[in-house]
Amino acid sequence: MKWDLLLASIIFFCVVPALCLSRPAADLIIRNARIWTVDTARPEAQAVAILGDRIVAVGANQELDAWLGPETRVIDAAGKRLLPGFNDSHVHFVTGGARLDEVQLHEVTSPREFARRVAERAAKGAKGEWMVGGNWDETRWNPPQIPTKDLIDPVTPDSPVAVSRYDGHMILANSLALKAAGITAQTPDPAGGVIVRDSRGNPTGALKDAAADLVLKIIPAPNHSQRRQAIERALQMAASVGVTSVQHMNPEYADIAVYSELLDQGKLTTRVYAVPLISQFEDQVKIGIRHAFGNPWLRIGALKAYADGSLGSATAYFFEPLIDQPQNRGLLADLMHPVSSMQDRMAKADAAGLQLCAHAIGDAAISTILDIYSGIEKTHGKADRRWRIEHAQHMAAGDFDRFAGLRVIASVQPYHAIDDGRWAEARIGRDRAARTYAFRTFLNHGVRLAFGTDWYVAPLNPMLTLYAAVTRATLDGKNPKGWFPEQKLTIREAIEAYTMGSAYAEFQDRVKGSITPGKLADMVLLSEDVLTVAPDRIRDIKALKTWIGGQLIYDAESASSTPER
Numbered sequence: 001m002k003w004d005l006l007l008a009s010i011i012f013f014c015v016v017p018a019l020c021l022s023r024p025a026a027d028l029i030i031r032n033a034r035i036w037t038v039d040t041a042r043p044e045a046q047a048v049a050i051l052g053d054r055i056v057a058v059g060a061n062q063e064l065d066a067w068l069g070p071e072t073r074v075i076d077a078a079g080k081r082l083l084p085g086f087n088d089s090h091v092h093f094v095t096g097g098a099r100l101d102e103v104q105l106h107e108v109t110s111p112r113e114f115a116r117r118v119a120e121r122a123a124k125g126a127k128g129e130w131m132v133g134g135n136w137d138e139t140r141w142n143p144p145q146i147p148t149k150d151l152i153d154p155v156t157p158d159s160p161v162a163v164s165r166y167d168g169h170m171i172l173a174n175s176l177a178l179k180a181a182g183i184t185a186q187t188p189d190p191a192g193g194v195i196v197r198d199s200r201g202n203p204t205g206a207l208k209d210a211a212a213d214l215v216l217k218i219i220p221a222p223n224h225s226q227r228r229q230a231i232e233r234a235l236q237m238a239a240s241v242g243v244t245s246v247q248h249m250n251p252e253y254a255d256i257a258v259y260s261e262l263l264d265q266g267k268l269t270t271r272v273y274a275v276p277l278i279s280q281f282e283d284q285v286k287i288g289i290r291h292a293f294g295n296p297w298l299r300i301g302a303l304k305a306y307a308d309g310s311l312g313s314a315t316a317y318f319f320e321p322l323i324d325q326p327q328n329r330g331l332l333a334d335l336m337h338p339v340s341s342m343q344d345r346m347a348k349a350d351a352a353g354l355q356l357c358a359h360a361i362g363d364a365a366i367s368t369i370l371d372i373y374s375g376i377e378k379t380h381g382k383a384d385r386r387w388r389i390e391h392a393q394h395m396a397a398g399d400f401d402r403f404a405g406l407r408v409i410a411s412v413q414p415y416h417a418i419d420d421g422r423w424a425e426a427r428i429g430r431d432r433a434a435r436t437y438a439f440r441t442f443l444n445h446g447v448r449l450a451f452g453t454d455w456y457v458a459p460l461n462p463m464l465t466l467y468a469a470v471t472r473a474t475l476d477g478k479n480p481k482g483w484f485p486e487q488k489l490t491i492r493e494a495i496e497a498y499t500m501g502s503a504y505a506e507f508q509d510r511v512k513g514s515i516t517p518g519k520l521a522d523m524v525l526l527s528e529d530v531l532t533v534a535p536d537r538i539r540d541i542k543a544l545k546t547w548i549g550g551q552l553i554y555d556a557e558s559a560s561s562t563p564e565r
């Protein structure tokens, strides 16, 4: 039943007091739960009643008995913690899904095992289908040796292979792939790359940096069915970790077409906000699409812009040079040259009512985007735009106030903090590191946070993100008390950012993000109480059950094991 119909029927029955008792019964009641609603009006509850895809009541067990009917399904949550479903504000959903099905070579410790896994994956793929991914690391082998095509040619007669080293700086291609790319003994090394050769000068299949591009550039884009398969894998993954909404950054239009097809077939099990690149902004302007256009399942109306690169690749744009590269302060992204061209694009998109989400990592990149936003506000006037800065990693001290003044949302990925925290200080120094992933400072300035992962770059599992935000314990174990511990969040603040915060960031805070009557019944039941467990155990918590719009889309009891990413 639609929510408005339901409301109408409640109103109808209740204007005649005698009929009030015959209000509709709930389809589902979850009882005996420890519910953290993320609704300040009623933060804690025991039970929730669902009718259709909406929550109709939240309260104590007995209070909800009035919603029981002969058809009502009742679930006893046995005292487990129930939260609103997680909303990941920044994912690369198709790449994430595709990677789940790629050959996994990272843990391999011998050439034999390497060949065995490649053979196994080749047997699963269609004839002629490219095999990519892998993340092999020959330093784990004894003795370490860079693999050659001879190792995998016998098991891949029909599949071109281009599997990557874990650092992304080398690939191993098989003979089929070399042939497709036209690489022979006569091919010279390209500028910035090396074709590794044997003693007779023949390519071994190992290709470094720019030489790898000779092969990578000829790999065809995924076709419709490959795309659909990747999305279906990603949907399963999301359900298994309690993610019920994702905000897909820079999707291809073909990805949106798959979402639309799945929605039509009733198979979309995660709510999607698709945010295409700003280079294509005129497409949405032409048809008059405005921010958050669509239905609760699938929406468009936002644009993703890049202001700079990343800290890891030393391309994030800073005011001052990097400590470990004194000649380098990073650089602005292509479309930022000149900045006025980006300003123009963004102003046109804003005039059309589209939402802006700008990737900005270095302090100068963030400042430049704030300049643009502030210029647009001056020209177009104040409005509820919910501008976003994606990552917002390294803040200039003076920019927190500007960030807050423009009501810009910081769409951040706490897992990056415990990952980069291993080496970031050596690159940018202590002063800048103190304003890095500065979640507490953002909150103190009244900046709204939205949490996400950047999956595939980091794991999709929200428990790892919560763990990161609450502990700031770097992955190398060197900061058990937290890297810049003054920036830690409480678990309640972290959950808020991951539910209401992310919903706000996509103009959906009135329909989801908390367990509140009238909102969509998107919820997750957890194996342990994330609010009271020791912080270092948060990362071990699992989703037991996930519901979206009142439908159970994941049940750990009936699911087979799922991979980490």
Ligand SMILES: [Zn+2]
Binding pocket: 090, 091, 092, 249, 454
């Ligand atoms: Zn990203």
